[in-house]
Amino acid sequence: MNPIYAALPTTIFEKMSAIARETGAINLGQGFPDAPGPEDVRRAAADALIERSNQYPPMLGIPELRQAVAAHYGAHHGLSLDWQTEVVATSGATEAISAAILGLVSPGDEVVLIQPLYDAYMPMVRRAGGVPKLIGLEPPHWTLSADALDAAITPATKLLIFNNPANPTGKMYDRATLEMIAKRCIRHDLVAICDEVWEHVVFDGDHVPLIAIPGMRDRTVKIGSAGKIFALTGWKVGWMVAGEMLAKQVGKAHQFMTFTTPPNLQWAVAQGLAKPQGWFEAMRAGFARSRDRLVAGLEAAGYAVLPSQATWFVSVDLAASGIALDDVTFADRMALEGGVVTIPVSAFFEERPVTNILRLCYCKEDAVLDEAIARLKAMR
Numbered sequence: 001m002n003p004i005y006a007a008l009p010t011t012i013f014e015k016m017s018a019i020a021r022e023t024g025a026i027n028l029g030q031g032f033p034d035a036p037g038p039e040d041v042r043r044a045a046a047d048a049l050i051e052r053s054n055q056y057p058p059m060l061g062i063p064e065l066r067q068a069v070a071a072h073y074g075a076h077h078g079l080s081l082d083w084q085t086e087v088v089a090t091s092g093a094t095e096a097i098s099a100a101i102l103g104l105v106s107p108g109d110e111v112v113l114i115q116p117l118y119d120a121y122m123p124m125v126r127r128a129g130g131v132p133k134l135i136g137l138e139p140p141h142w143t144l145s146a147d148a149l150d151a152a153i154t155p156a157t158k159l160l161i162f163n164n165p166a167n168p169t170g171k172m173y174d175r176a177t178l179e180m181i182a183k184r185c186i187r188h189d190l191v192a193i194c195d196e197v198w199e200h201v202v203f204d205g206d207h208v209p210l211i212a213i214p215g216m217r218d219r220t221v222k223i224g225s226a227g228k229i230f231a232l233t234g235w236k237v238g239w240m241v242a243g244e245m246l247a248k249q250v251g252k253a254h255q256f257m258t259f260t261t262p263p264n265l266q267w268a269v270a271q272g273l274a275k276p277q278g279w280f281e282a283m284r285a286g287f288a289r290s291r292d293r294l295v296a297g298l299e300a301a302g303y304a305v306l307p308s309q310a311t312w313f314v315s316v317d318l319a320a321s322g323i324a325l326d327d328v329t330f331a332d333r334m335a336l337e338g339g340v341v342t343i344p345v346s347a348f349f350e351e352r353p354v355t356n357i358l359r360l361c362y363c364k365e366d367a368v369l370d371e372a373i374a375r376l377k378a379m380r
Ligand code: GLN
Pocket: 011, 013, 014, 029, 030, 031, 032, 094, 167
């Protein structure tokens, strides 16, 4: 096989969702809610489809969305962004990640990546000719130590890819860790691509963006996602914000990937981003309820659940649950025989994988969660 194709594997999400589609299993694998998303935002898109332009919008995104992103981050994180030069709308966060990597990584550049690692990063780093330098974190707390980061950085290091809050672990890094990272980025003159798509789905205090840590304003590419904020994953509307130099570079890669994103969806997301604080709190409270329901059910069924401070996911420690199988074997068996699709967390490792953790998506209706719990209990 052409090694190019080997370097671009099929994602674990597609693989596990295909099993769910084929077998009718409950899909707690790929992260998407079964609620329809806010009606006013969907209605704004429908109206815009009829009443507003359907031709190519500006390459960097419609002004209304870029202004809304800048205003949103001003209101929520105290960031001051120039919407004209520092905000680029993308076709989902995945495109923003790819554009950032292709725009900023040159052949031979070393890129620090933290495992477990969201699966979109590594293949694009390799395609860009980057040299991955991997750090492995350990359950249950997935702590990133200064020593581990220091050991991964060399004079050839150009970039760090950092996901906070983190998928698949649900880990929210504390301010001390962000400051530790910032100190090293400044000392070694690194750029951080910071995937913060879960910034609003947090349960343990407020999210602190890396770009807000002193010294990081002009060396961070911050990536966001409307799919995550409004539970509209199929829309594929995302964005990146960064200082002008970085934004220009990422925008150049973006123009040859998707060029732009459907204007009506951009318009609707712009309306949504202006929602009042209370809406975000209610959204979080709804997700917290579902998370707690799944955790309680899993624990009652004898599963050891790891703490999750953010995201739509919780993790189960199979070994601590008294299950001797590795995560891939258990996930396959659970999907094909048990009727519940999950995600084996070893899929988020390139080397020295942790093989006893399973990720489950909790943002489903109560009845779906209850049935999944019953099936998981029956498989023990
Ligand atoms: N972010 C989603 C997840 O973690 C998957 C997105 C995708 O399938 N591309 O489940």
